[in-house]
Amino acid sequence: MASLLTYLFIFSVFYTASSQDLLLDSLSLKYSDISDLDPLSLDLDIPACPSYTCKRKDQSFTKKTCIFYSADDDTFYVDKCADKTFSLCNPTQSLVNSTCTIPQRTVIPLSWPGEKCHNASDCTTGCIACKMGFCIAQPEGSGCTSSMECNAGLFCSIPTGGTGACAPQIPVGGVGCTSDYDCVNGAGCNITTPNSASATNVCIQYYTLKPHEIVSSCVSNSNLLCSSGICKTQSGISYCSNSLASENSNIPNTCQRGSVCSSIADNFFTTPFALTGPCQCGLNSNGTAYCPIFPGDAPYLEFINQSKKGYNSTDIAKCHTLRRYTYQCREQHWDKKNYDKLQYYFTYVNHYPVVQESPECVVKMYQSDYYQAKLEYNDEFGSATAIGVSIVLALIAG
């Protein structure tokens, strides 16, 4: 089944990707086209969701237990790791206790051209030096075989049958791209003629094509060139689709574990196009399951807005072309306020069904990236909830 969004890891391995197979900013959400849905795959016969709550004061856990699973009430009771050495709690997915372990030393990832370094050994293989605190690769005009060897702002331009040279990224509206990475960081390549620097291949600003405009391809119902981020192929032609919100607009929607949730449909298509996503157990004390958020729902639109702002910022233009989607580079170059807002919406949208009504001790343990991002965001902007409400009101008023 087609999934709309996949992990960022894929892109760090295969750099030949273009806007079609880039997920919407590395979200790990999974949607399917409703017309691919097999009703026989639904399993409503599975047990209800477990509950998650903080350790009660009257409970005492055995040494090194950080999460106690009680089969009696199908509940996980969450505590901290008190021991300085065994300080990490790795929650398991199974219905068992979790124990505190010794944290592994984290490997510091290498920096790319344009990213911070202390020493040349901090930089990726394409780099030649660490200069004034940043990794440096080859300048414009130098020979290359891959964009990794070129400085930020450049890509390796390889004419058909010729040898490559580092050249400035192609601006919006410019032609001759063969992948998104040939275009400026805020734009992707509409590949009319594959594997050729053809003049019909145009760099188009991300999130700008209107619903039902034609795009060169649509993989996993996703194309970042579309304003909605989503698309559908019909009779061999791919079209951007409308922005599709949850079918029941009163989000968050509760649901039955094993069922699927749907978005509204775009009736432009002969078979109306809607997305589905699995109902997910939440990390809440009631054992409630929730529907995922869909690309047309308010928090997701807010995420797209902030992401768009980032792609179009002069700061993110300082990121290497192959690093445009990474949060590591954005964090280094973008202003903290904008970065924190993006990170908050990114993690919120990503974990939307599981963090609804979730106690703080549970979120902190199970979704620490969201927990941290929310803390930073609230520091900058005041209460996230209050802002969430004002967005909804603004949408109603608009």
Ligand SMILES: *[C@@H]1O[C@H](CO)[C@@H](O)[C@H](O)[C@H]1NC(C)=O
């Ligand atoms: C799970 O943790 C509780 C509380 O620490 C303990 O009483 C129980 O024996 C543990 N169960 C298993 C299977 O280790």
Ligand SMILES: *[C@@H]1O[C@H](CO)[C@@H](O)[C@H](O)[C@H]1NC(C)=O
């Ligand atoms: C810098 O990296 C080199 C190896 O590339 C290493 O020998 C040297 O100790 C490093 N210097 C510092 C200050 O880390």
Ligand SMILES: *[C@@H]1O[C@H](CO)[C@@H](O)[C@H](O)[C@H]1NC(C)=O
């Ligand atoms: C994108 O490419 C397709 C051909 O694959 C073409 O029909 C379409 O007009 C192009 N879209 C834009 C906005 O240039």
Ligand SMILES: *[C@@H]1O[C@H](CO)[C@@H](O)[C@H](O)[C@H]1NC(C)=O
């Ligand atoms: C879950 O429980 C909390 C507190 O007990 C309550 O406020 C909330 O309304 C419940 N949510 C649902 C969906 O039952």
Ligand SMILES: *[C@@H]1O[C@H](CO)[C@@H](O)[C@H](O)[C@H]1NC(C)=O
């Ligand atoms: C996104 O940004 C546009 C223009 O900047 C604005 O009109 C729209 O209301 C924003 N949407 C949300 C959900 O904030």
Ligand SMILES: *[C@@H]1O[C@H](CO)[C@@H](O)[C@H](O)[C@H]1NC(C)=O
């Ligand atoms: C990107 O920024 C420029 C100005 O820096 C602005 O003119 C343009 O409309 C922006 N594009 C989008 C899609 O936000």
